[in-house]
Amino acid sequence: MQRSTSRISGVFFILYFALFPAASAFAEEPVEPAEPDSLVIAGHFEISSPERRALTREYALSHYGLDDWRLVEPSMLIIHYTGTDSDRYSLDVFAPVRLSSARGDIESGGEVNVGVHYVILRDGSVWSLLPEDEMGRHAIGYNHRALGIEMTGSSAERITAEQIASCAALAADIAFRHPSLRYIVGHHEYMEEGRPHLAEFAELRSDYPPTVKRDPGEEVMSRIRDILARDYSVVR
Ligand SMILES: [Zn+2]
Numbered sequence: 001m002q003r004s005t006s007r008i009s010g011v012f013f014i015l016y017f018a019l020f021p022a023a024s025a026f027a028e029e030p031v032e033p034a035e036p037d038s039l040v041i042a043g044h045f046e047i048s049s050p051e052r053r054a055l056t057r058e059y060a061l062s063h064y065g066l067d068d069w070r071l072v073e074p075s076m077l078i079i080h081y082t083g084t085d086s087d088r089y090s091l092d093v094f095a096p097v098r099l100s101s102a103r104g105d106i107e108s109g110g111e112v113n114v115g116v117h118y119v120i121l122r123d124g125s126v127w128s129l130l131p132e133d134e135m136g137r138h139a140i141g142y143n144h145r146a147l148g149i150e151m152t153g154s155s156a157e158r159i160t161a162e163q164i165a166s167c168a169a170l171a172a173d174i175a176f177r178h179p180s181l182r183y184i185v186g187h188h189e190y191m192e193e194g195r196p197h198l199a200e201f202a203e204l205r206s207d208y209p210p211t212v213k214r215d216p217g218e219e220v221m222s223r224i225r226d227i228l229a230r231d232y233s234v235v236r
Contacts, residue, residue: 039173042125045091047115048134052097055112056135062110064144064202071135073180075200076146077171077236078139079224080116080187081153081215087121090152094119094129109208112137116148118170124162126170132178139190140210141201147174147181156217168224172232184228184236186221187213 056069082090099106099113106114115136119127130136138148149167153159175181183197191198191210203210228234 039169040126041128042121044128045095045119047094047129048131049097052112052115053134055097055110056115056137059110059112059137060135060144063141063204063208065204066144069135070133071144071147072133074132074145074147074178075180076142076183076185076197077174077181078142078146078148078185078187078190079167079171079216079221080138080148080150081156081159081220082119082150083154083215085122085152085154085158087152090119090121090150091127091129105211106140109140109205110137114138116150118149120149120151120163120166120170122152122160122163124160124166126166132174139187140208141203142190142197144202145200146185147178151216153216156215156220159216159220164220164223165227168227168231171224172228172234175232175234175236182236184225184234186217187215188217189221 053069057067060066060068082093084090084093093100094113094115096113098111101107103114115130116138117128117130117132117136119129121127132147135143136148137143138150139146149170151159151163151167153163171184175184183200185195185197189195190213191201225235228236
């Protein structure tokens with residue numbers, strides 16, 4: 001009785017996988033850990049181009065001694081705000097390949113425009129700008145090691161709760177996908193004495209010192225870190 005039952009179910013088993021081969025392939029895949037959140041990318045505002053990559057490569061050679069535009073195994077994620085309350089401007093400022101003449105403060109550093117991997121708009125929607133394997137110019141001394149997130153905002157007070165929540169979800173998602181990521185840092189913290197991420201700093205040009213930054217500020221970072229620890233068990 002036992003034997004006959006298993007023979008019958010065996011026939012059904014073979015029939016099922018003959019009819020649904022995709023299901024059989026799926027069933028054999030190992031179980032992966034769940035992603036930390038159902039992160040939704042609202043859209044792609046692509047700023048990458050062969051010309052930008054060529055200029056990024058020039059920048060990386062001059063500042064880091066790296067003849068490459070690629071960002072390999074990022075160890076840091078640096079969080080910023082854009083300095084304006086306009087979502088439109090917060091995206092558009094990154095679109096040109098070459099640095100604007102308005103950026104006299106950093107023009108001696110090279111021609112490539114500032115660039116970042118993600119911009120989070122005031123409603124919390126996440127836009128992708130650069131692929132994660134391409135360097136963006138967003139933090140002096142760390143662009144060869146760091147992914148960057150910008151949030152639309154003219155000051156810390158203007159950053160919305162939706163942006164904080166999305167930024168934490170995105171940071172958790174990035175940490176999950178990049179085991180090399182060791183530090184999540186606010187731009188204002190990037191040169192702070194005693195911070196372990198300073199070991200990642202590199203700048204070959206002594207005439208190009210890091211500038212003082214206020215974005216996104218302590219309060220914004222502590223709110224992001226609280227959510228990261230509480231909801232995603234990410235402590236960086
Ligand atoms: Zn910044």
